[in-house]
Structure formats: structure tokens, C-alpha cells
Amino acid sequence: MHADPEAMPYQSPAWLDSICAMGGYRDVSRFYDFGDGRHYVMPLVARSGLASVLNTASSLPPAWGIGGLIGSAAPHVEELSAIFADLRDLPYQRIKIRPNPRDGELWAAAKPNTVLAVPRLAHVLDLEGGFEHVWTKRFSGNTRNAVRKAEKLGVVTQSDSAGALLPVFYELLQRSFDRWAAKQNEPRLLTRLRGGMRDPIEKFQTIIDKLGEDCRIWAAWVDGRPAAAIFVLQQHNVNDARGAMDRALVGSTGANDLIQKLAIEHAANAGCRYYHMGESGTSSSLALFKARFGAAPYAYAEYIIEKLPITRLDAGLRAMVKRVIGFRDN
Template identity: 40%
Template sequence: MFDDLARRPANRVGVWFRPGDDALWARSAPAGFRVQPNTAQVLNLEGGFSTVWERRFHQSVRRGVRRAERSGLDVEVDRTGRLAPAFYQLFEQSIPRWARQDHEPLALARWRRMRIFPPRRLETIASQLGEACTIWMAWRAGEPAAAIVVLRHGSHDLYWRGAMNRELAHPTRASHLLHRLAIEDACTAGCRQYDMGTSLQGTTLRRFKDSFGTDNFSSPRYYRERLPVRAPKRGLRWAVLRAVRFQGA
């Protein structure tokens, strides 16, 4: 796989391995690939959903799920990619909120987010993975409130993307309900892990994931650049953010 990546003509190529496999890939990575450390938050599904619900979910999650169940939400599950346009609607609605949270200029936030997750990427992933790509969507009075995308490989489920209309999702705790249903589905399918991805220490997102009873695992990213553009790009971005007093700078 590393040989295949090295042969590709793109200036920058990379791969991000699932948590716990870093020792194996560290021995395999050839010269020229750099490592970017990351920490993933992973929920252990051993014991089945009843064990996860009773022993691993924090009380706040159970309370949030019960509130969501009383909030008149309709949940739809799509394994065909049909709900991808509705997900992108929520994704685009979320960008101004993410920009405010990060004290980031909206134009920069929109350019950066859409470059990372451009239109039609979800449709492409769904068409390639089939039933291994699931979109969970919560609706409130016919309006999309929150959605998550979960990818499956063997016994490993990955929460890949999420977005919401905060005005609809936050009061109803829609995101709590979607993750609860996705986790139960993973348990039913015999999965051993529900990987909630990475997030920065001290952020609201990190605390949200912690509340599900996740454990931290090393999950590094390996990448190769023909021309060293990563550092200049990051330097330019941070210079812009410092100019507007970005919270994390």
C-alpha cells in the first residue's frame, strides 16, 4: 500500500490507520513518509449494547437519549447514499457555527471545510462502500436536525462525519440519539469497536465523545510530500488566524 501511494503523482498523499495498529505500520512505513501523531477516542463494545449502555455511557448520555426519545424526532437510516444531499445541507449550515467557535473568518472556514469535504465526496464513498456506509438522519417536523455518517470494516465502526442544525438538534439532543442507535447497530452486527475519531483536548467535541465512555488510542497519519507545502500552508493559515485573534492560536 505504501508503494502504491508513493507511485501516485499527487504532491501530497497519506493514509490514516485505525487505532491500535500504529506499531505494525510504523515498522512498514518506508523512508520519505512522515508521521503525524493523533489520538482517537474509541468505545469498547465488548459485552453488547446493554453493557455499553449501563456501564460505559455516562449518565448525561443516557439522560440525553431519553430526552431525545421524547422530543418527537424521526430517525431515518440510509445505506444507499440517498440522504447525502440532506447531510450536505446540514454540513453547510454547520460551517458558520464552527467558524464562530474557532474565531475563524467565515470565508476561510468555508473554503477549508469544503476543500476537505467537497460536494459529492459522500456520494462517492456511499456508492463504493454500499451498506458499509450508513447515514443516520434525525428529522424534526420535516426538517433535518442532525446527521452522522458511520463507516464499517469488519468489526470496526468509524464515526466519520457529523453535522447539525443546532437550533433543532441541541434542545432535542438529536446527536445523542443518533450515536446511541449507531452504537446499538454496531453491537448487533458484532463489531468490537465504535471509533469516534479524533478531537482536540479541552474542546466541547472532545467532552461529548468522552461522555460515551471512550478510551484513547494512538492513531497516527502517515503522509508524503514531493514539495514541502504542508508547513507553509499551515503557517499562512495560523498567521491569518492570529491576525483575527483566533482562540487556539
């Protein structure tokens, strides 16, 4: 992994161990050697206790971030084509790959016509030049002002990599579930149930145990109460894995801006090159928030290889259920 300058914490052995340790998945990663020192690993997991012909192999599974290739060099289109062919011949009913967004054009060029591509959008901040350069040249003036406002208002911040802030983060995450329920016109209990199944507190504790110092929670307090927190993974690149807040408390205090600034500064000072701010989807407000820190948008795709049209059927069923309950996508 350390030979690949683009590798993300999501692609690390410790992250794969976290997925498998939570139960329900087993490691089925693939290794590719094209000679001349060009070799690659595809982190891949499949459901435990399920026959391959009924199973889905994922890089990575839902709510576990981005997978795709890591290797000794940037892959050629011909090599990616060979990898697509290898994956197609595996016995799984379906294989899902979410590659590094920065490699989006390369994967698109190699995609066979038989592979389904689901469009995605992510934002990535380039830390080249160090934090002072990022602060003055990439942060917008509004973002710098928001950070200064938070500091002037006395917003208190703290970071921790041992799990002490996990209860604070998780309580804010549950409040975020409630906010999303109202925004999406979804029953609150259903949103909390889905959120708790996707992101139980045990999941985050497992990640902390497996990644150690490579995992850090940044939190902010407004008027003595927890207002915002982010769950960040940092190796030689960074993944902002999850964010949560109490919007009423955050208000216009700049608390979110301040903890993002501190996490970015920490990463830049540690010599990290890229700060992956995660999926933005179709949310213009989320995209704007990330762009204010200088993060650039990357259009890429999730690739699905399947023997039966499960994805289209699943999408149709989900759309029908959303119409019935009046669900509003963010």
C-alpha cells in the first residue's frame, strides 16, 4: 500500500480487517501481477456463509467507503481491461467496484460495454504546498472568515484517536439521523433504524481498535454542548469518513469549518497529499461546502458486473417504495 501515492486508508489491510471483524464478510481480495514490477491488489469482500453463485463481492461494501486498485504504479487501460475480464469470470452473482475518484477517467476508458456504470461525484482536496498554501490559496475567503469567527466566539475543539470522543460523535450522528428523516420525509424511527444498522457504534469502535493512531475524531462544542464532529482516517492520504452535527447548535458559529480546518492542517503537517472529503452526490449545498475548502469535484462511477439484472430491479423497487412513503432524496 505504501508504494502507491494515491492509496487511501479505506484500501488498507487494517480497514479490511475492520470490515471482516464486524462479521458478515470475508476477505476475497485479488492480486494481479503484470510483470516488470507492475502489480496490484483489489481489496474485495463477500458475504460470509453464502454460496458464491448467490453472493455479491464488493470493493467495498455499502457504508464502508471506496475500494478499487492499489499498486506499484498507475494502471494502464489495458491492465484495467484485463482486471475487468478476471472479475467477470469469477463465480459471484454480482461484483461492485468503487474506485478512487481521482482515477475516474482511467476506469471509464477501460469499462467493457457489458459492465454497468453508476455515476458518482466526490470531492478531493490537494494538500500540495503545505497547510499555509492551502489556507491562503485554496480555502475561500468565506471559509477563512468562518474559522476566525468560530475562534473568536470561543468554540472549543478537541481531537482523539483512542475512542474517548466516540460517544460524543455517535450522539451527534444520531441527531443527524433525525435531521435527515425530516429532510427526506421519512419516519424518524425508520431513519434511526437504517442508520443504526449501517453505522452501529460498535463499527466505529472496531475501526478505532484496528486503525489506532490512523483514526481520529475531531469535535467542537458551542456553549458547552457538543455541536459537530468528524471521523477521519489518516495515513499518507486522508478519508473524511463520516460527519455529524447538531445544526441548531452549529448555526452560524463556524464550528464545522473550524474542525475541518484543524483536520486538514493536521493532515498537511503530517505530509499527506490528498484529503478525500467523500461523496457529494447530487447535493449542491454539500458540494459547495467542500469546494469552499478548495476541494475539487471528481466525476467517477461505481462499476457493477452481474449475471442477472439485479441492480436495475433493486433500483426500481426502491423507487416504488420511496414514492409510496413520499421520500425525498437529498
